[in-house]
Amino acid sequence: MLDSIYIGMSGLTSFSKGLSNISSNVANLNTTGFKGSELQFLDLFYQRQLSSGYASNGNGHYQGSGVKAGESSVKFTQGDFRQTGNDLDAAITGNGFFIVKKDNKTFFTRAGQFEINDSGNLVTRDDGALVQGYSGTSLKNINISGSRSVPATATTQVRLSDTLSINDATFNLSNVNIIDSLGKEHPVTISFVNNNATVAGQWTFTIKEGTNTLATGAINYSGSGVPVPGQEQFTFTFAPTGAISNQVTIDFSNTNSLSASSSSIKLSSQNGVKAGFLTKTALDNNGFLVLSYSNGQTRQFQQLALANVDNLSSLTPVGGNRFTQDGKAKLVISTAGNMGLGTLQVSGVELSNVDLAREFSELIVVQRGYQASSQVISAANEMIQQLGDIRGRR
Structure with missing residues (x-):
């Protein structure tokens, strides 16, 4: 009966982790680009007890040792699109991630909330990570510091x-x-x-x-x-x-x-134009940064880089709506609409893919599992107590 207590405790521990996973999903219901996760439950090793007369054919009694919480898998399903009106916001429809760099480390994210900082770099709005553009076959920072104005052009x-x-x-x-x-x-x-x-x-x-x-x-x-x-x-x-x-x-x-x-x-x-000064920066549906000037001119600047991997399970969540890649899967880097990458929707962001109805259903299951495991422990404890009472009456 003591083993029943330990088995029940494994249930309590595992269902507690399940509750933590659900809590994280629900807490990030409104987190831009968040991808919910699902916790796996695994049964523990079995003890095989052979009964008399069954040793020759291998039959017997198999007793499990409980349950443990396994790995959590990220669900990369598409989140809904929400219009924000911010010209530098973007969302990916389909496959792909934005590429950002912070402290010389490369990260991948579905959260496309960007802005231009004082140095002219296109950065993430939350912590100023450098958004990567695609130039030929390489990545580069998107910087407009040399394009804040355009010179006059004489009429010809x-x-x-x-x-x-x-x-x-x-x-x-x-x-x-x-x-x-x-x-x-x-x-x-x-x-x-x-x-x-x-x-x-x-x-x-x-x-x-x-x-x-x-x-x-x-x-x-x-x-x-x-x-x-x-x-x-x-x-x-x-x-x-x-x-x-x-x-x-x-x-x-x-x-x-x-x-x-x-x-x-x-x-x-x-065909002449006066000197112009930058009045607006915006992203278009092809991922180009479009610069508008006071003289009516517009300029299509650098293009956002997108990345994808052939095995999404190789991506590791590190917080801040970002993932790192372990290098074991093939990494594809290009631009929107190319090489299997998704398209862009601008002036808006991708919402969390958390399904609240599903999470509440899972919450009920986890709660009942936790309750049942505690009942098993209580029952085993009462049985042990009864054994103690029998010995005390001798």
Whole structure:
């Protein structure tokens, strides 16, 4: 009967560990990217007792020694996605882990809550671990310190579109902005004069900044109203004070000269930009860090690295929603959507995969198992007490 007490104690110990496992799962119900675990229970070794007359054929009585709590296995099922509105949050749909480095150690995580620190690095929001990007075939820190601004780009091409009506004698196109090498805008006016009476289909024009004439030229249209081939462009030298001079080309290829009620020629585009400063950083669905600037430009920066292993049981949880890898399984490193890795959802995070209903069901089983084991110990104790009472009555 003493062995029954020890067997009951093994039940109490194992079910206590089971309760701890359930407690950890439930406590992390709202932990971003948390993966719940399941505790295995194993029966202990058996004692074989052969009875008289059964020794030859090997039959007999097998008595177990109780139960023990085995290893806990992590369940890597997908958690739900929750929108956060944070442009640097991301979640993986499917296989894969984000890669972060802390104290020269590499970790894998499903928690995609990131931010840019003072040094320009993309880091985890909780402890500043360095998020890894994928460059060619290697990992590197994602750092934007050299990309917080973009220089000005001088205008080299101005595109016009729409119609110069042959019914108009003149037409002024104003507020055409040309940007110099310093990023300064220069509003210019292009004044058109219908010269059809002298040269069929010709318009002469003057380009002025204020009262300063920058250039004069002419554009010739064919009988069908389109620019004469080879004469669609006009180039002049733009040399504002203090800036570097450059060549600016006026492109008329998308204009025409027809019999319209009035002229409607307008600026279609120009390729100069002012200097810009970083206004926003965000992740896109391909894992690229997209930088937006005050001058309207955007730049696709470095791309997040993702990793996966062919044997998830080789990953060891180390806390902080992170895992380490023992090196025994094959490690795959690439980017979202490649080499079997999952896709990204941005501006949100993956929630815990803990199923509360299942955990409560397991809690009932563990509680009843613990209660039953304690009853076994109580029963064995009472039986031993009865033996003691019998001896006392002799």
